[in-house]
Amino acid sequence: MRKMSEIQNDFCFQVGVLDMSVRMDAEFFRPSFAHIETIVSQKSxxxxxxxxxxxxxxxxxxxxxxxxxxxxxxxxxxxxxxxxxxxxxxxxxxxxxxxxxxxxxxxxxxxxxxxxxxxxxxxxxxxxxxxxxxxxxxxxxxxxxxxxxxxxxxxxxxxxxxxxxxxxxxxxxxxxxxxxxxxxxxxxxxxxxxxxxxxDFTRLRNSKKAIKVAEARCLELEASLQAFLEELLVVKNKKTNGDLYYVQSFYEMIGNSWTPNKFKRHGLKQKETDSFSLTDICSLTKGQSITSKNVVKGDFEVIGGGKTSPYSSVTYNTESGAITISASGAYAGYVWFHDKPIFASDCIVVRSKDETSFLTRYVSEVLKVYQQQLYSLQRGAGQPHVYISDISNLQIPYMSLDRQKEIIETVDQKRKVIKNIRDKAYLQYEEACKEINQYLLS
Missing domain, CATH: 3.90.220.20 (DNA methylase specificity domains)
Structure with missing residues (x-):
């Protein structure tokens, strides 16, 4: 391999054949990676x-x-x-x-x-x-x-x-x-x-303690926000022994998953107000199958079955302002609103049919209140799934457009406070890590 001083490009470089006796993948020989390991090895x-x-x-x-x-x-x-x-x-x-x-x-x-x-x-x-x-x-x-x-x-x-x-x-x-x-x-x-x-990891460990304190405070605020939304959008029936032993009519089970959790009597129930099924007010479509082999890294997140994006893509298939619900895996049923274009993969895409009646963002807040119920809809032991048919009849309460906007604004304000608390704590951690990383490469 040429000397580091001779290499000008981390993406276009030469490697001698004799240096490739063990590995032949280019990423292993990337000059910046090799340089980092050389410095740390010397320090060790x-x-x-x-x-x-x-x-x-x-x-x-x-x-x-x-x-x-x-x-x-x-x-x-x-x-x-x-x-x-x-x-x-x-x-x-x-x-x-x-x-x-x-x-x-x-x-x-x-x-x-x-x-x-x-x-x-x-x-x-x-x-x-x-x-x-x-x-x-x-x-x-x-x-x-x-x-x-x-x-x-x-x-x-x-x-x-x-x-x-x-x-x-x-x-x-x-x-x-x-x-x-x-x-x-x-x-x-x-x-x-x-x-x-x-x-010396003292500063880093102190920052981790600060994260714990911040997370505890954020959990309190999130619980308060959840209670606010539940009070506004849904109510809970009292939990009774009917949750353990109950009879469900065959008629009610037609077209549904036959899982006890789905019919529990203590689940969330709509308030006495006008409501519409999700499929009446929103389009529900399946994402497009894609694998990391077929992805070229780009600016658009690929949304699959988890809580985070596994990789990015140069193309997107879903415009901004859509909701995704994870379709499979441990987090099948996870609700996620996207304010930028995405590549929807292993998920269900939800979008309002008429933004003058139901804002997609408002629908996302209602679905988030149903989050635990959506998880309980998972079917399958090895690889749990949630299907469009499972969520199509979820009831979305009707509110005026102005009221929907008020709810969104209130939620955004509360979430901004929570985000600021978290960001401050995690920034301290990242700064502590950065200091140690710089020491290792000095």
């Missing part, structure tokens, strides 16, 4: 992640046909997946799958997770080597896209966690990952990530 004084690892094990996802793995009657444990890991170093336990204690202590005994263990993402799109530390008292297991690392102490695990989540180190991890559609980092490459000792 040949210390690598393997020097701190007592054990490293991957998990597995039990087959759906293995009934014992999902029989939770004799105990269950959290089953941690990639989406439960965060770059802020803490496990996100707001939502997780569960497996039986019997398989946790049997076939998956090697991948058990306990408090103080370091968890690292090794497979999937987005950031690579995202790390989190299991909280004290935690017990769970992992799938094949995560590894659990045992270290000599929780303090050491926390240091490695903060280190791996730095952008500079993530660049090194991504450089060594392989695969196009679903990138993966093999164990050897992970173990060989250079580790620089003696970094």
């Amino acid at each position: 004084r040949h210390r690598i992640l393997a020097d701190y690892v007592l054990s490293m094990n991957g998990g597995a996802t039990p087959r759906l046909s293995d009934c014992s793995a999902y029989d939770l009657t004799n105990g269950a444990v959290p089953f941690i997946r990639v989406q439960n890991l965060t770059k802020y170093g803490e496990l996100n336990l707001d939502s997780y799958k569960e497996i039986s204690r019997s398989i946790h202590e049997g076939a998956l005994a090697r991948s058990q997770v306990h408090g103080g263990d370091l968890l690292i993402k090794i497979t999937g799109v987005g950031r690579m080597a995202v790390a989190s530390v299991a909280p004290d008292g935690f017990e769970g297991n992992i799938n094949q896209h995560v590894v659990v690392v045992k270290t000599e102490s929780k303090e050491k695990a926390e240091y490695l966690c903060d280190y791996l989540n730095l952008d500079v180190i993530e660049t090194i991890a991504k450089r060594h990952s392989t695969g196009g559609v679903r990138p993966a980092l093999d164990y050897t490459s992970l173990r060989n990530i250079p580790i620089v000792e003696g970094i």
